[in-house]
Amino acid sequence: MSCDAGVSLAGWLTELAQPGQVRPVVSAPDPVLARAGAVVDPTDPAVVQLAADLVATMRVSPGCVGLAAPQVGASARVFAVDVTGHPKAVTVHGTFVLCNATVVSATRWRPGREGCMSVPDLTGDVKRASRVVVEGVLPGSGEPIQLTTDGFEARALQHEIDHCGGLLFLDRVAGAHALYQRKVYL
Amino acid sequence: MEELAITVLGRDRPGIVADVAGVLADLGANLTDSTMTRLRGHFAMTLVCTGPDAADVEAALNPVAVRGRLLATVRAVGPEESTEPTGEPYVLSVHGADRLGIVAEVTRVVADAGGNITDLTTRLAGPLYVLVAEVELPPGTAEPTERRLTEVATGLGVDVVLRRAESDVL
Numbered sequence: 001m002s003c004d005a006g007v008s009l010a011g012w013l014t015e016l017a018q019p020g021q022v023r024p025v026v027s028a029p030d031p032v033l034a035r036a037g038a039v040v041d042p043t044d045p046a047v048v049q050l051a052a053d054l055v056a057t058m059r060v061s062p063g064c065v066g067l068a069a070p071q072v073g074a075s076a077r078v079f080a081v082d083v084t085g086h087p088k089a090v091t092v093h094g095t096f097v098l099c100n101a102t103v104v105s106a107t108r109w110r111p112g113r114e115g116c117m118s119v120p121d122l123t124g125d126v127k128r129a130s131r132v133v134v135e136g137v138l139p140g141s142g143e144p145i146q147l148t149t150d151g152f153e154a155r156a157l158q159h160e161i162d163h164c165g166g167l168l169f170l171d172r173v174a175g176a177h178a179l180y181q182r183k184v185y186l
Numbered sequence: 187m188e189e190l191a192i193t194v195l196g197r198d199r200p201g202i203v204a205d206v207a208g209v210l211a212d213l214g215a216n217l218t219d220s221t222m223t224r225l226r227g228h229f230a231m232t233l234v235c236t237g238p239d240a241a242d243v244e245a246a247l248n249p250v251a252v253r254g255r256l257l258a259t260v261r262a263v264g265p266e267e268s269t270e271p272t273g274e275p276y277v278l279s280v281h282g283a284d285r286l287g288i289v290a291e292v293t294r295v296v297a298d299a300g301g302n303i304t305d306l307t308t309r310l311a312g313p314l315y316v317l318v319a320e321v322e323l324p325p326g327t328a329e330p331t332e333r334r335l336t337e338v339a340t341g342l343g344v345d346v347v348l349r350r351a352e353s354d355v356l
Binding site: 027028029034119120121122127167168170171172173174175176177178179181 | 277279281282283305306307309311312313314315316318319320344345347349351352
């Protein structure tokens with residue numbers, strides 16, 4: 001299946017039979033965040049459960065637009081993304097989970113400020129492609145997906161695919177003055 | 187023209203930059219390069235200026251420092267030397283559990299490779315220690331330096347990434 005810009009993946013979530021459970025999110029320097037995740041069998045019931053758990057955990061986390069398996073302590077190449085309603089999003093594919101995803105094309109690189117639930121006290125400027133083509137497979141059916149997206153959804157996908165490879169945004173900050181304390185104003 | 191290197195450090199509060207810059211302006215000092223930032227509740231100013239004598243600046247800063255409970259130093263540092271790049275630009279990122287010696291061991295690898303650190307920031311955020319440095323490495327040394335950094339990082343239990351810095355000229 002190929003998902004062009006504007007085509008929603010909505011509906012596939014109902015294929016996940018079991019409801020997701022909210023899992024605790026781990027923070028750096030937990031070593032699981034620095035390990036490259038394992039390639040998974042998307043039809044494995046444990047992977048399908050993990051996919052559902054990622055969606056459930058993402059949904060209860062305020063401001064969370066993506067969550068990767070290492071962030072819930074599972075060293076696996078699975079992540080959930082949902083940038084619906086985000087003011088910076090252009091193309092939006094709704095809520096979806098991809099397994100074993102890779103970026104096959106990345107163009108139009110732009111800087112942008114990123115944070116991460118697993119690095120709660122810092123943000124950083126990271127250059128990401130603003131147009132990407134990502135290939136992966138859906139959990140449950142194992143159906144291959146090619147997804148073309150842009151802007152904030154493209155950034156979220158690259159951030160999550162990095163997590164699956166054991167990388168944090170800290171590994172890509174633009175320079176010594178591109179790292180910031182997350183500020184909480186009164 | 188002689189340059190002065192000035193440092194001012196104190197507990198952060200509104201007005202430190204204005205007080206110090208006001209003293210320097212009154213003396214006709216021309217501020218050139220500076221970094222001024224907050225470090226765990228302390229405010230640190232490091233700046234270079236040209237114009238007045240070191241003794242005059244020291245005398246003028248003293249009452250401001252005493253009143254504001256600031257630690258101020260003034261040194262004449264001679265004329266500016268060449269700051270041409272000495273190598274290829276890289277960004278070094280290190281993060282992991284805080285422990286003694288991360289900065290010392292990582293920067294020793296860069297120094298042993300003949301690399302020059304031009305900018306470095308560290309942050310301690312809870313148990314997480316992060317170092318981001320901009321370094322200039324002699325041509326051809328990036329790969330062995332990266333290998334050595336990985337060895338040292340493994341020993342320290344931290345993660346390290348060395349990548350080429352991009353400098354887009356628009």
